[in-house]
Amino acid sequence: MQESIIDINAICHTFSDGYIGIKNISVSISKGEFIILAGKNGSGKTTLLRHLNGLLLPDSGIIFVNGQDVSKHLIQTRKTVGMVFQDADTQIVGDTVFDEVAFGLENLKVKRAKINEKVTLILENLNLLHLKDRSPSTLSGGEKRKLAIAGILVMDPEVIMFDEPFSNLDYPGTLQVLSTIIKLNRSGHTIIIATHDVETIICEATRIIIMEKGLIKEDGEPDRIVKYLESYGVKEPCSSKFGLGLQPWLT
Numbered sequence: 001m002q003e004s005i006i007d008i009n010a011i012c013h014t015f016s017d018g019y020i021g022i023k024n025i026s027v028s029i030s031k032g033e034f035i036i037l038a039g040k041n042g043s044g045k046t047t048l049l050r051h052l053n054g055l056l057l058p059d060s061g062i063i064f065v066n067g068q069d070v071s072k073h074l075i076q077t078r079k080t081v082g083m084v085f086q087d088a089d090t091q092i093v094g095d096t097v098f099d100e101v102a103f104g105l106e107n108l109k110v111k112r113a114k115i116n117e118k119v120t121l122i123l124e125n126l127n128l129l130h131l132k133d134r135s136p137s138t139l140s141g142g143e144k145r146k147l148a149i150a151g152i153l154v155m156d157p158e159v160i161m162f163d164e165p166f167s168n169l170d171y172p173g174t175l176q177v178l179s180t181i182i183k184l185n186r187s188g189h190t191i192i193i194a195t196h197d198v199e200t201i202i203c204e205a206t207r208i209i210i211m212e213k214g215l216i217k218e219d220g221e222p223d224r225i226v227k228y229l230e231s232y233g234v235k236e237p238c239s240s241k242f243g244l245g246l247q248p249w250l251t
């Protein structure tokens with residue numbers, strides 16, 4: 001059993017209007033896992049992710065990241081657990097691709113030479129270096145989404161959470177983002193992807209957690225969990241429906 005990196009212990013979250021977004025969730029996530037957090041719209045996926053890097057705090061229960069209570073170590077938690085927001089590319093602020101990625105390090109007052117070295121390496125790894133002087137607004141959908149990922153990666157997170165990473169992307173854009181996420185997992189990052197559409201990534205996942213109405217309803221290996229998806233309003237991949245097992249999108 002791998003060492004755990006996130007431990008969620010009996011957390012509940014009630015929004016200010018009284019709606020209960022998370023109902024007594026407990027779950028552990030180990031280093032290196034590739035987790036799909038599935039569930040139909042409104043099931044609580046985004047709300048749960050926001051707890052894992054301290055953007056929301058539970059009303060009861062406790063979350064540990066690397067053994068530290070998130071509510072008492074917000075800055076360290078956000079360094080360890082990065083989040084690529086849904087449609088993060090609409091929040092891009094830099095004038096160039098390079099500046100956009102450098103932004104987080106500049107805020108931390110990192111030395112210029114170190115920033116240049118680090119940003120260049122990340123752009124190279126994500127195959128964006130040739131675009132470094134371009135205005136982010138001129139990039140394709142897939143390139144913009146990769147740029148949003150680069151802006152998170154530059155902070156060296158161990159865990160990277162993606163909220164609906166394939167939304168509004170065409171097929172080439174989806175493939176670019178998919179291969180980036182797979183590479184990140186292979187290089188040792190723990191990956192958590194919230195999505196209501198699991199077909200694209202199910203083959204890469206080591207575990208699927210299904211949420212409904214703020215609760216975890218299923219949690220296990222993709223081969224087993226895939227058959228439960230449709231009873232929670234999530235489409236079962238075609239290959240699985242037709243008895244062909246789980247097929248990778250990228251070969």
Ligand SMILES: Nc1ncnc2c1ncn2[C@@H]1O[C@H](COP(=O)(O)OP(=O)(O)O)[C@@H](O)[C@H]1O
Pocket residue numbers: 015016017019020021039040041042043044045046047048
């Ligand atoms: N700030 C908020 N105030 C009240 N209800 C909210 C708030 N944010 C989310 N919700 C509700 O919590 C439920 C779960 O939302 P969310 O976590 O965004 O679901 P998902 O990401 O699975 O689509 C939804 O019913 C949503 O309307």
Ligand SMILES: [Mg+2]
Pocket residue numbers: 045046047163194
């Ligand atoms: Mg959501």
